[in-house]
Amino acid sequence: MLQGRRVLLIISGGIAAYKSLELIRRLRDRGAAVRCVMTAAAAQFVTPLSVAALSEDKVYTDLFSLTDESEMGHIRLSREADLVVVAPASADLMGRMAAGMADDLAATVLLASDKPVLIAPAMNAMMWAHPATQANVATLAARGVRQVGPNAGDLACGEIGSGRMAEPLEIVAAIEQSLAPDRRLAGKRALVTSGPTREAIDPVRYLSNHSSGKQGHAIAAALAALGADTILVSGPTQEATPPGVALVAIESAAEMLVAAEAHLPVDVAVMAAAVADWRVETVADQKLKKNGKGPPLLRLAENPDILATLAARRNDRPRLVVGFAAETENVVANAQAKRRRKGCDWILANDVSAGTGTFGGDSNTIHLVDAHGVEDWPAMTKQAVAARLADRIAAALHGAE
Ligand code: C5P
Numbered sequence: 001m002l003q004g005r006r007v008l009l010i011i012s013g014g015i016a017a018y019k020s021l022e023l024i025r026r027l028r029d030r031g032a033a034v035r036c037v038m039t040a041a042a043a044q045f046v047t048p049l050s051v052a053a054l055s056e057d058k059v060y061t062d063l064f065s066l067t068d069e070s071e072m073g074h075i076r077l078s079r080e081a082d083l084v085v086v087a088p089a090s091a092d093l094m095g096r097m098a099a100g101m102a103d104d105l106a107a108t109v110l111l112a113s114d115k116p117v118l119i120a121p122a123m124n125a126m127m128w129a130h131p132a133t134q135a136n137v138a139t140l141a142a143r144g145v146r147q148v149g150p151n152a153g154d155l156a157c158g159e160i161g162s163g164r165m166a167e168p169l170e171i172v173a174a175i176e177q178s179l180a181p182d183r184r185l186a187g188k189r190a191l192v193t194s195g196p197t198r199e200a201i202d203p204v205r206y207l208s209n210h211s212s213g214k215q216g217h218a219i220a221a222a223l224a225a226l227g228a229d230t231i232l233v234s235g236p237t238q239e240a241t242p243p244g245v246a247l248v249a250i251e252s253a254a255e256m257l258v259a260a261e262a263h264l265p266v267d268v269a270v271m272a273a274a275v276a277d278w279r280v281e282t283v284a285d286q287k288l289k290k291n292g293k294g295p296p297l298l299r300l301a302e303n304p305d306i307l308a309t310l311a312a313r314r315n316d317r318p319r320l321v322v323g324f325a326a327e328t329e330n331v332v333a334n335a336q337a338k339r340r341r342k343g344c345d346w347i348l349a350n351d352v353s354a355g356t357g358t359f360g361g362d363s364n365t366i367h368l369v370d371a372h373g374v375e376d377w378p379a380m381t382k383q384a385v386a387a388r389l390a391d392r393i394a395a396a397l398h399g400a401e
Pocket of ligand 1 (some may be wrong): 193253271272273274275276277303304305306307308322323324325326
């Protein structure tokens with residue numbers, strides 16, 4: 001069922017466009033809302049009126065339509081969909097997608113989209129087999145664009161070969177699969193630490209740091225979204241507890257360690273908290289007072305290293321232990337050394353030197369260091385870092401590496 005799901009269907013030029021009318025009906029039957037964009041060539045094969053009638057919605061064709069822009073805007077067109085489907089996907093439109101062009105409404109919407117994209121290619125067999133088309137298909141696949149078809153068979157041009165658009169029901173099945181929730185971590189247990197710790201000086205004062213908890217909370221959210229049973233042990237933050245995540249609120253590093261150990265065994269532990277390295281050795285029972293003898297001397301004691309402690313557990317070590325390294329210089333070399341020192345499997349290293357805006361900011365540039373080497377990730381939002389990490393964790397726990 002596709003009840004309540006919103007599909008943006010982009011119809012490009014090709015004889016297979018007649019099958020898109022059937023596709024719209026099938027999607028509507030299953031409860032999906034279908035909004036359509038047509039290229040100029042598509043309108044030569046099927047009329048916008050038929051498409052509008054079947055989708056029971058306005059059809060969008062023109063990048064420069066003032067009415068459409070004021071009512072909807074081409075950016076919102078894709079943002080308001082759960083999935084973008086290109087059927088038929090002509091060789092021309094796939095080429096423009098691969099090249100990142102925005103020379104008509106369809107291409108512009110695709111370039112501006114942050115939604116999953118599914119293409120159903122349809123063309124002459126020679127066009128499909130051409131190295132240019134195949135290179136474009138490979139480029140799109142590498143960017144995560146999904147594909148259904150083409151099938152082999154009789155083609156409208158009279159030739160026989162591969163290039164027939166997938167049948168409407170096959171496309172519907174691919175759409176249902178694309179929209180099905182990804183539950184790769186169902187049945188797995190995840191432990192995430194997040195936020196700062198607070199180390200008491202006396203009943204009203206503490207030592208802490210500027211950690212916002214944004215990255216750790218986003219990781220817990222991403223793991224839970226993939227179905228993991230997720231425990232988030234966090235110091236005080238302004239972040240909301242993500243849906244499906246069990247929060248254990250703590251203050252000090254000592255409390256964080258107790259809470260983390262209490263939730264073992266887990267399959268994966270991600271230590272994203274900015275744990276204070278030191279605590280005040282003797283916490284005053286009463287509020288320290290100015291006594292005329294000058295400021296008090298605070299003697300510090302080392303805090304337990306939660307990451308290293310979990311990584312060193314004998315019988316219940318998490319299968320995958322992931323730490324962070326906030327560095328201001330020699331980011332990767334320091335992270336590699338830290339990985340070995342702490343005994344964890346992966347370190348996500350990031351540069352937090354002044355001007356990077358990582359601490360408390362919304363984006364992060366990560367280098368994933370493991371036993372095999374380093375993977376440099378581009379700058380991305382903390383949510384995107386979390387999603388990519390969760391994806392890597394799901395692959396690792398399923399033995400893909
Ligand atoms: O040694 P450093 O603080 O740079 O290490 C950072 C990594 O170690 C992070 O993953 C952090 O959550 C973890 N850590 C910890 N317990 C500490 C200090 C750091 O779990 N006491």
